[in-house]
Amino acid sequence: MLRGDKVIRGAAVAIAVADLVLALLVFSLFERGGDAARFQFVDQFSWIPDIGLKASYLLAVDGLSAPLVALTGLLGLSAVLASWHVGVRVKEYFFWLLILQTAVMGVFSALDLLLFFLFWELELVPMYMLISIWGTGRKEYSAMKFLIFTILGSAFMLVAIVAVFLTPEVGTFNLIELSTTGGVLASAATLLPLSWLFWLFFVAFAVKLPTWPLHTWLPDAHTDAPTAASVMLAGVLLKMGGYGLLRVNVGLFPDQSWEFAWVLVTLGVISVLYGAVVTMRQTDLKRLIAYSSVSHMGLVLLGIGSVGVAGGTLTTTGLSGAAMQLFTHGTITGLLFLAVGIVYEKAHTSGFVSELLVFLGAYRAYDWPTVLAVLGIVLAAGYILWMMERTFFGAPRERFGDLTDASLVEAAPLALMVICIIGVGVYPQLLTDMFDTALGPMVQAINGG
Template sequence: MMYGVLAAQGLSFPILPALVFLPIIGALVIATIPAGRAELHRLVAIATAVLLGALSVWMLVAFDPSVAGQQFVSSTTWVESLDIKFVLGVDGISLFLVVLTGILFPIALFAAKPEHSEKGYYFWLTLLGAGCMGVFLAGDLFLFFLAFELTLVPLYFLIGKWGHGRRVYAANKFFLFTMAGSALMLVCIVALAVLDGAGEGGGITFDLVRIAEGGVLSETAQRVLFLGFVAAFAVKVPVFPFHTWLPDAHTEAPTAGSVDLAGVLLKLGTYGFIRYGLYLFPEASVWAAPALISLGLIGIIYGAVVAAMQRNLKRLVAYSSVSHMGFAVMGIFALNIEGLEGSIMQMINHGIITGALFILLGYLYKRRHTYEISELSGLQKVAPVFAGLFTLFMLASIGVPGLAGFVGEFLVLLGTFLAHRWWAVVAAVGVILAALYMLWAYQRVFHGEPSEANRSFKDIKLAEFLPLVPLIGLVFFIGLYPKPILERIEPSVQLLVEHIEQQVPGFESPGTQDGSELQPVAAGESRGEGGE
């Protein structure tokens, strides 16, 4: 199987280690600057984040779109006795998630300032970047787990110390939910390493490629271990019954925390599904696909319905995330090229759009100190630019053609339609519901006459507008011309689908590429019934 062949070409500069270690170094620098020098802390944090963004864009430019495997691979032994290696690599699946991280982190820093204890705030925010980069770039299960967990503590402190309202409750809930998921995943990672090592007689291994290509696991073992990984990722995404931490965490988190949480951290889960679900456990993925696709669908509808009933604007956007991430999950488990591509597009778009919406909500909170819809009214009259920006990102979020959100949702629906026709039909209802809750909220907040408290609402300042410029550009660019992005994603996705087809006897990816659409659909549906 060619997937594991590491294409070690490209730059002579170790760009991937730089992406991981730069934020760590930045955080350490911040830690050594004495408290009270808030400006200096901010400067170091922003410099680190901007440099991180620049590096990620440089990597994007240097990325070879024709190669499907891992690029810029760097590998060093870390813990010899356990065969743990520090392996980093990037392919079409992780490429844009890395770039997204690189773009959103500086923007989140520019867009929001903490109200107190600057040093800790910048320290944790910068460290969070290292964790996210590590997850997307890791090529070793152990390293991946460490990075996955590294995102936990910074966000815990960001929510708990700089959040609002019931921040402690939200922080604890976030920590415990996520940790429960990853606790199971740790056991499964160890089991995988031990079982695989036993098969090859070479002791323990955490090497992603070796485990995936080894194929020594029994069917039952694959399924059980897969469920352990699903536990961790389903909490992180979050998939429907595990989502309850998200609205609390989002609502109480400080603006930058919300932006990074929605923009990057939720993608750790969906990315995990692709890299560590489909790739490591192809058979179990096919087996569980109908269940997970259904959970994704429930998430889409449930998130939309609950969002419509929210009285808190930030909570509304949080629930819309549940709905949008439902699309991403559904696309993954359609198990075809369209679905997977759509899912990755959906992750990118959701990061950009929801990130922007949370930034706008942060501006709103700074002015009015509330997210309650009932307290807000007629903002369009007093702040037309603000309202215009909100409209733009809201429409993108709904999935209006020509804006970014449409591309991902369309591809996901297409992929799902090929695999499980009726699921796609129901999911399309979610798109309509999205329009409903978004427009309704917009109407209540922005239309009508401003009440007394809202009359002094100041429109957006230039300094507040600038961080949004790249996001506006991206929303239009992706919406109108997604080709350069899709053509970089496609080779890797195609390779992954081939890998699944090869590893799972009798499985044929229900896609358009083989020309026969009806037959796979039927196969998919019968599997769906069998699996539930």
């Protein structure tokens, strides 16, 4: 290992550790409770005023985004440690990896729609570069497919953002002013019907989540991406889609979220079952995890669809389950891809809490679709056990007789993920209390409060 490469790796680890420490400080210092401000750690100043845009550099976190910022810091450090043995264009590799983490952090903390969109687009470049240069197999094809799908989805979002801004009664990109508590969009004569705006945003977020039938880019990207890129892709990039649905679709369009909840539930159930069945057919570990992600992200749609509850008052249970699924799935898939990366490097060849909350919330609104979705969890147990049996058990093969255990650098990110997964599983209230502070105002708006 060249001395210069060692310095670069050390600098990347130092930056990732600093990011994680700051993210955990934000998470731990976030004030919970009824008297606490909804948005905290606010950083704002006027941005590009010379061209007449009422846009601002507005960053803050609430109970929804603070856990996802912490998750990004955790997976960012894990991705850097998982890249310890990268030997090609080392400086450029870690540059793109850290830029990717910066962009995702920006998405989760931006509260200005224009700034949100810029961070959303910034993520495309580093992920494309990581897959196309350091990937394997059909890496150029997979990178371009990821790019095309995401750009097309972003085009829908851009149209919606411009339409919102050009509405005479609105004229702002500020998500706090546009949020459900202000009801700005509901009372304004928007340039496009609110239902159109809802679906324009939805398409962009559904591509990233991804939900069926907009998911086909994900298995290719996962299969051909380097380990660190797969960790970030499954762990936090997919969560950008779910976060957008909660922050924008539910937050800005409560009436439309209630009206079209049945569509979200339908797509969610299809994604859960389709992803689980297709996963059973996979022989490549990365494709297996990719299709399982399609299935488990369907549960996010199911939880969000719980806003369509009829004949009663909506609670935060289903939405909290959807938000919790974003976090727990991020840690679990991050752990899985780290493990797969170690297996490939050497051989070359507890989300229960969140799921329970989703099912409890969704069952009140849609009983039999929820029962169908539960079948996907049964299939998940089957394909995970089958994967373990085919990979780690059975008669040992002679050509793998000289394999060694994971090194300290390889084991460290695995340990971080395991500690986080067990911690949330044992004490889920650590997250649910935070989610309730952010989702409560959205639920109140949907209930007509």
